[in-house]
Amino acid sequence: MDLVSGIVVYVILWWWVLFMALPVGVRRDDAVQPGNDAGAPKKPMLAIKLVATTLIAAVLWVIIDQIIRSDLISFREMIKDWM
Template identity: 55%
Template sequence: MSLVTGIAVYIVLWWTVLFAVLPWGVRVPDKVAPGHAESAPERPRLLVKAAATTVLAGVLWLFVEWLATTDLISFRGP
């Protein structure tokens, strides 16, 4: 996998994992302040979720890189 392809795959994986990680540990407040959405989380912990996303996307990228280099699955045309 070339450098540009590797970076593109990592970015796609990162955003996909982010949307999977965002709902982790979300708690809505019991009392909602006026002007706030009822579904807004109390503590979104975005830095923790971004760190978890980075690690998980890295592990998934290593798996995709392994698949591409071992030719277990061929990504090239016939």
């Protein structure tokens, strides 16, 4: 995987993991103040989720990179069969 492809794969993985991590551990605020949304989380823990997202995406990226480099899954043969 070249540099640009690696960055694109990492960014896609990062956003994918972030969207999965956002609802984890969310508790609604029971004492809603005027002007606040009733569904707003009490403590969103965004800093922890961003760090966890970065680490998980990095691990997944390394796994995907190793699979691509080892030719365990290769689309080159499939393309040759089509042509």
